[in-house]
Amino acid sequence: xxxxxxxxxxxxxxxxxxxxxxxxxxQNGVFRFNSTLVIAEHDETKLAPITLNAISAAGKLxxxxxxxVTGANASKVAEQVAKVAGVKKVLVAQDDKLKxxxxxxxxxxxxASHKQFNFSSIIAGASAFGRGIIPRVAAKLxxxxxxxxxxxHSADTFTRTQYAGNAxxxxxxxxxVKVMTCRGTSFPPxxxxxxxxxxxxPAADVKTxxxxxxxxxxxxxxxxxxxxxxxxxxxxxxxxSAENFKLIYxxxxxxxxxxxxxxxxxxxxxxxxDMQVGQTGKIVAPELYIAIGISGAIQHLAGMKDxxxxxxxxxxxxxxxxxxxxxxxxxxLFKAVPEMTAAL
Amino acid sequence: xxxxxxxxxxxxxxxxxRVKPDKTGVVTENVQHSMNPFDEIALEEAVKMKxxxxxxxxxxxxxxxxxxxxxxxxxxxxxxxKAIHVxxxxxxxxxxxPLHVAKxxxxxxxxxxxxxxxxxxxxxxxxxxxTGPLLAGLLDWPQALFANKVExxxxxxxxxTREIDGGLDTVKVKLPAVLSADLRLNExxxxxxxxxxxxxxxxxxxxxxxxxxxxxxxxxxxxxxxxPPVRQAGEFVEDVHxxxxxxxxxxxxxx
Numbered sequence: 001x002x003x004x005x006x007x008x009x010x011x012x013x014x015x016x017x018x019x020x021x022x023x024x025x026x027q028n029g030v031f032r033f034n035s036t037l038v039i040a041e042h043d044e045t046k047l048a049p050i051t052l053n054a055i056s057a058a059g060k061l062x063x064x065x066x067x068x069v070t071g072a073n074a075s076k077v078a079e080q081v082a083k084v085a086g087v088k089k090v091l092v093a094q095d096d097k098l099k100x101x102x103x104x105x106x107x108x109x110x111x112a113s114h115k116q117f118n119f120s121s122i123i124a125g126a127s128a129f130g131r132g133i134i135p136r137v138a139a140k141l142x143x144x145x146x147x148x149x150x151x152x153h154s155a156d157t158f159t160r161t162q163y164a165g166n167a168x169x170x171x172x173x174x175x176x177v178k179v180m181t182c183r184g185t186s187f188p189p190x191x192x193x194x195x196x197x198x199x200x201x202p203a204a205d206v207k208t209x210x211x212x213x214x215x216x217x218x219x220x221x222x223x224x225x226x227x228x229x230x231x232x233x234x235x236x237x238x239x240x241s242a243e244n245f246k247l248i249y250x251x252x253x254x255x256x257x258x259x260x261x262x263x264x265x266x267x268x269x270x271x272x273x274d275m276q277v278g279q280t281g282k283i284v285a286p287e288l289y290i291a292i293g294i295s296g297a298i299q300h301l302a303g304m305k306d307x308x309x310x311x312x313x314x315x316x317x318x319x320x321x322x323x324x325x326x327x328x329x330x331x332x333l334f335k336a337v338p339e340m341t342a343a344l
Numbered sequence: 345x346x347x348x349x350x351x352x353x354x355x356x357x358x359x360x361x362r363v364k365p366d367k368t369g370v371v372t373e374n375v376q377h378s379m380n381p382f383d384e385i386a387l388e389e390a391v392k393m394k395x396x397x398x399x400x401x402x403x404x405x406x407x408x409x410x411x412x413x414x415x416x417x418x419x420x421x422x423x424x425x426k427a428i429h430v431x432x433x434x435x436x437x438x439x440x441x442p443l444h445v446a447k448x449x450x451x452x453x454x455x456x457x458x459x460x461x462x463x464x465x466x467x468x469x470x471x472x473x474x475t476g477p478l479l480a481g482l483l484d485w486p487q488a489l490f491a492n493k494v495e496x497x498x499x500x501x502x503x504x505t506r507e508i509d510g511g512l513d514t515v516k517v518k519l520p521a522v523l524s525a526d527l528r529l530n531e532x533x534x535x536x537x538x539x540x541x542x543x544x545x546x547x548x549x550x551x552x553x554x555x556x557x558x559x560x561x562x563x564x565x566x567x568x569x570x571x572p573p574v575r576q577a578g579e580f581v582e583d584v585h586x587x588x589x590x591x592x593x594x595x596x597x598x599x
Contacts, residue, residue: 102515103487128489131473134477135475138474139446144443145474161471162370162471162569163361163370166370167361168569169570170569172564173564174562209518211488211516211517212515212516217512218511219511267528272511273528274509274512279471288591298358305572309594311591317580327580328578328581329580330580340587
């Protein structure tokens with residue numbers, strides 16, 4: 001019923017009932033509710049954890065949060081989303097054309113949903129998926145998007161970082177719709193306990209000739225997911241080989257930790273790309289981050305310096321990593337790490 | 345196939361930036377600048393595609409102050425055939441948003457009929473990572489972001505392997521398309537002295553956003569720029585034993 005309400009407000013915007021009806025903003029001379037659309041990310045069976053962070057962020061933008069779930073098995077995921085606290089409505093677009101959620105196909109569904117419900121903001125987590133879809137949608141709405149928001153001050157004022165986290169910028173957006181991604185580690189995951197209404201998303205013209213999904217090759221690991229792990233153990237160039245990375249895995253397994261790496265370790269082929277922590281890899285903020293054989297270049301620090309406790313093990317006492325470490329151990333990692341694993 | 349490559353002049357990746365005391369931005373005067381590292385990779389891939397006879401022409405484009413021409417000359421020295429400089433006065437540059445850049449590129453693409461626009465996945469100054477998907481949206485072209493491998497699928501399609509959160513995926517995009525380069529797509533070459541000399545004679549078109557009819561009115565206002573919070577100084581520990589007892593104190597390791 002919201003479109004009718006917004007018409008109501010445009011006609012009778014002088015009515016003073018708006019304070020009674022929750023948060024209302026003035027936009028383009030029209031008063032309307034603050035309403036946010038979250039674009040859900042999932043793998044056709046379960047919701048990606050970063051969507052829960054995005055739902056929390058959406059709650060800070062206004063009280064009315066809707067989530068759009070697109071995909072070949074969207075209804076199943078929509079049931080999970082409806083149970084998340086703070087979610088009022090779940091829009092479902094289930095169609096085989098939407099399998100694998102290619103941005104060219106998801107964007108028209110987002111735009112059709114926006115056309116019907118006239119959201120004041122549209123948000124997704126700043127993952128590879130969110131970073132692909134959000135600007136594409138923003139372009140269609142002629143809005144400047146806002147990337148990797150780390151703090152929401154009000155419906156139009158946000159904080160984000162630039163220069164690999166070395167400048168923290170507070171911005172105010174005058175875009176007609178605030179279209180943004182949020183950094184997962186900056187917002188707590190929304191918890192269970194909601195009872196959102198599930199309904200079909202408005203029909204959209206999804207063209208299939210532009211792009212086609214061929215395959216994917218996901219790294220399999222029993223260890224906790226890097227982005228959400230409470231403890232992360234990372235190895236760098238100092239580990240010297242892929243075989244030696246076993247030392248890092250062994251320690252991680254004792255601690256129940258996720259495993260990360262510096263760019264140098266990835267470039268040298270010790271580990272896979274998706275383990276890179278840093279400005280251009282993953283941003284993590286665990287309770288404990290243990291950097292082993294990592295010097296601490298600006299680009300690496302950008303991905304981990306919000307960790308609660310940082311431990312560095314490095315034989316070079318001048319390594320920049322020691323400037324951010326709470327506990328530094330100047331030692332040869334080939335001696336110290338096995339010793340540590342054995343002692344735990 | 346004609347390829348347009350976007351290149352941006354940014355503060356060099358190795359420079360530790362300083363926030364201005366008046367909180368309006370970071371200090372850019374007398375600071376080493378260079379081509380955005382991801383753009384170097386995009387350019388390298390485009391030049392390689394030309395060398396493999398997949399592409400016929402590689403054009404580099406940059407939007408920025410007069411010094412952006414240095415970056416464009418570097419692009420020409422590395423193998424671009426032509427350059428386009430869309431000049432924005434230095435004073436206005438901090439207000440230029442990825443949406444404006446995408447609109448400028450859109451006009452250029454429509455004017456010169458490119459088949460591929462290749463960009464870096466993000467600029468290391470604003471860290472926005474928006475221009476590629478914005479442009480794809482404006483043009484209604486498919487997008488393949490974070491490319492790790494680019495191959496020709498057939499005459500009208502490219503097959504792109506992308507770096508995603510859990511590993512890699514492969515998509516096929518119909519030409520024309522927008523691509524963005526990830527770090528591990530290739531190893532960019534260095535420009536040799538003879539090529540640097542030759543680059544001075546290659547054509548560089550100069551125009552302004554106004555010539556293209558693009559309005560640069562910002563939609564984002566910077567309220568203040570601050571230093572990130574400083575971490576409290578830590579301590580060196582003697583040995584592994586001490587380290588573990590510290591971690592026990594903090595509750596990370598069961599006592």
